[in-house]
Amino acid sequence: MRPAALPKTGRDKEDILRELRNYQKDDPSYERGRVWSLVYYLGAEHDSLLQEAYNYYFSANALNPMAFKSLKRLENEIIWITAALLHGDGNVCGVMTSGGTESCLLAVKTYRDYARAEKGTKNPEMILPQTAHVAWEKGGEYFGVKPVYVPLDDDYKVDVEAVKRLINKNTIMILGSAPDYPHGIIDPIEELGRIGESRGIPVHVDACLGGFILPFIEKLGISLPKWDYRVPGVTSISADLHKYGFAAKGASTITYRSLDILKYQMFVSTEWPGGVFASPALLGTRPGGAYAAAWASLQALGEDGFVSITKQVIESTRKLMEGIRAIPGSKVIGRPQASIFSFRSIDANLNIFAVADQMEQKGWHMDRLQKPDAIHVTVTPAHSAVIEEYLTDLKNSVEYVRKHPESAASGSAATYGMIAHIPLRRMVKKQVLEMFAQLYGPEGKMINMTSSVPGEENEGGIPTGHEESDKTPGREAPGLLNRIIAAYVKLRQSRE
Ligand SMILES: Cc1ncc(COP(=O)(O)O)c(C=O)c1O
Numbered sequence: 001m002r003p004a005a006l007p008k009t010g011r012d013k014e015d016i017l018r019e020l021r022n023y024q025k026d027d028p029s030y031e032r033g034r035v036w037s038l039v040y041y042l043g044a045e046h047d048s049l050l051q052e053a054y055n056y057y058f059s060a061n062a063l064n065p066m067a068f069k070s071l072k073r074l075e076n077e078i079i080w081i082t083a084a085l086l087h088g089d090g091n092v093c094g095v096m097t098s099g100g101t102e103s104c105l106l107a108v109k110t111y112r113d114y115a116r117a118e119k120g121t122k123n124p125e126m127i128l129p130q131t132a133h134v135a136w137e138k139g140g141e142y143f144g145v146k147p148v149y150v151p152l153d154d155d156y157k158v159d160v161e162a163v164k165r166l167i168n169k170n171t172i173m174i175l176g177s178a179p180d181y182p183h184g185i186i187d188p189i190e191e192l193g194r195i196g197e198s199r200g201i202p203v204h205v206d207a208c209l210g211g212f213i214l215p216f217i218e219k220l221g222i223s224l225p226k227w228d229y230r231v232p233g234v235t236s237i238s239a240d241l242h243k244y245g246f247a248a249k250g251a252s253t254i255t256y257r258s259l260d261i262l263k264y265q266m267f268v269s270t271e272w273p274g275g276v277f278a279s280p281a282l283l284g285t286r287p288g289g290a291y292a293a294a295w296a297s298l299q300a301l302g303e304d305g306f307v308s309i310t311k312q313v314i315e316s317t318r319k320l321m322e323g324i325r326a327i328p329g330s331k332v333i334g335r336p337q338a339s340i341f342s343f344r345s346i347d348a349n350l351n352i353f354a355v356a357d358q359m360e361q362k363g364w365h366m367d368r369l370q371k372p373d374a375i376h377v378t379v380t381p382a383h384s385a386v387i388e389e390y391l392t393d394l395k396n397s398v399e400y401v402r403k404h405p406e407s408a409a410s411g412s413a414a415t416y417g418m419i420a421h422i423p424l425r426r427m428v429k430k431q432v433l434e435m436f437a438q439l440y441g442p443e444g445k446m447i448n449m450t451s452s453v454p455g456e457e458n459e460g461g462i463p464t465g466h467e468e469s470d471k472t473p474g475r476e477a478p479g480l481l482n483r484i485i486a487a488y489v490k491l492r493q494s495r496e
Contacts, residue, residue, distance in 0.1 A: 028365040033386040035365045041382045042246045046300065050248045053296035060288030074291045078241070081298055082253045085215045086237050088229040093262055094255030095280045096291055100208035101135040102282050103238035103254040107173070107204045108139030110265040114202070115172035117264065125170040129158035129187055131180035133206060145172065156334035158187045163195060171201050178207040178214060178227040182369050182376060183333045184340030186210070190226050193233025202235040202261065208252060210338055211239020216310035217338060224337055235261060241294040246301065250290035309381055313339045316387050317379040323391035327398055333374060344374035350401055351408030353416045358397035364390065370420035422488050431484040
């Protein structure tokens with residue numbers, strides 16, 4: 001029998017809440033600035049406002065904009081505020097979505113249908129920088145649009161000349177990020193806009209990360225290249241409220257320069273027995289609470305609030321980047337202009353994933369990147385108080401790894417390093433798919449990134465690192481990433 005079942009009789013509120021808190025006890029502490037992505041925490045007072053606002057609309061459903069008119073009003077106001085921040089004119093229009101991924105998916109679907117209707121495009125392709133968020137690849141897979149990846153220039157921006165070469169009659173859109181998730185670099189949007197305009201191809205700016213911080217960086221007097229509706233060729237922008245808009249999770253926006261494009265995002269059914277049905281986005285039921293909390297966040301902070309938060313975040317980012325640049329052997333990638341960046345090792349004897357392992361032992365939640373191997377950092381207000389501590393721990397971790405080069409061959413340094421460099425990506429994909437099947441399969445097994453596979457030999461003789469395992473009774477997951485290594489080693493051996 002599985003460990004959890006519906007209780008026979010209902011439980012007490014206190015009992016339920018206690019257990020929920022208990023479930024959280026091993027989660028990383030974002031309130032103490034331990035997490036460097038995923039959460040944008042502004043403090044208990046702001047959270048409490050979001051929760052109250054969310055509660056007012058807890059049950060309200062924006063599925064039918066005719067039913068809860070107040071939700072449509074909130075959505076309108078949020079879209080208009082967003083459009084103004086992005087320097088859109090009065091024609092810019094859009095919808096709220098559940099998050100960045102939904103916004104990106106919608107753009108793929110919209111431009112596919114736009115190109116199909118306006119140009120008769122049958123085999124759609126989209127031009128993506130190599131650093132485009134993975135949501136774009138997902139959108140391509142869901143909606144049958146082929147992603148055409150563009151290499152980066154030396155500054156990790158999309159290579160504009162390569163964009164020109166890769167455009168063909170099937171190109172339905174060009175993407176630029178402002179900034180990209182992995183390295184926090186803003187693509188040359190003005191140049192992409194010029195290309196799009198001259199070739200009659202829509203240009204989408206993925207500002208899911210930057211949409212609610214770049215405008216305030218500019219208001220601080222820091223100059224940025226133009227990246228929003230000021231660029232004539234830009235036809236749409238995604239901007240997330242649940243990131244630097246400090247809203248509750250489940251809130252993003254997608255706006256278009258004109259309704260002529262937005263209308264291709266809409267879905268209408270006239271024959272459903274449930275009635276004539278129209279929907280502007282991917283979801284059916286749309287959570288009113290997330291709209292109310294997003295609206296409340298914008299109202300609570302106002303322009304002054306956003307500017308002062310941005311100032312604090314940018315100061316922390318600069319301090320952190322300076323500290324990292326001062327550590328011999330480490331290098332900040334490209335020239336990040338906002339509050340997101342990544343750093344890597346430029347010393348063959350310093351394994352960056354081994355450094356990440358040391359940092360995790362000190363209580364930091366680390367985000368690892370590949371191509372190149374690096375560590376990602378998204379700076380938020382929760383980090384201001386921990387910059388010095390992070391830098392001290394980082395220096396000590398770097399020193400430890402220098403003194404213990406063998407640490408690169410164990411723990412997640414070994415598994416992540418190996419995965420990043422295994423050339424057979426299809427095999428990696430198959431194995432990861434299998435892991436996910438286990439995670440969501442009947443037993444809901446938790447993934448353990450580094451432990452060895454119980455009952456299986458470590459076939460390649462590759463060190464497996466910490467043998468730490470999931471502690472949930474009956475839920476022990478094998479060292480899933482090690483399966484990839486084992487499969488790879490087996491394959492290599494069979495070829496030798
Ligand atoms: C540039 C960019 N686009 C899209 C997304 C996807 O957003 P979400 O995680 O809200 O779906 C992210 C998330 O970090 C992002 O950084």
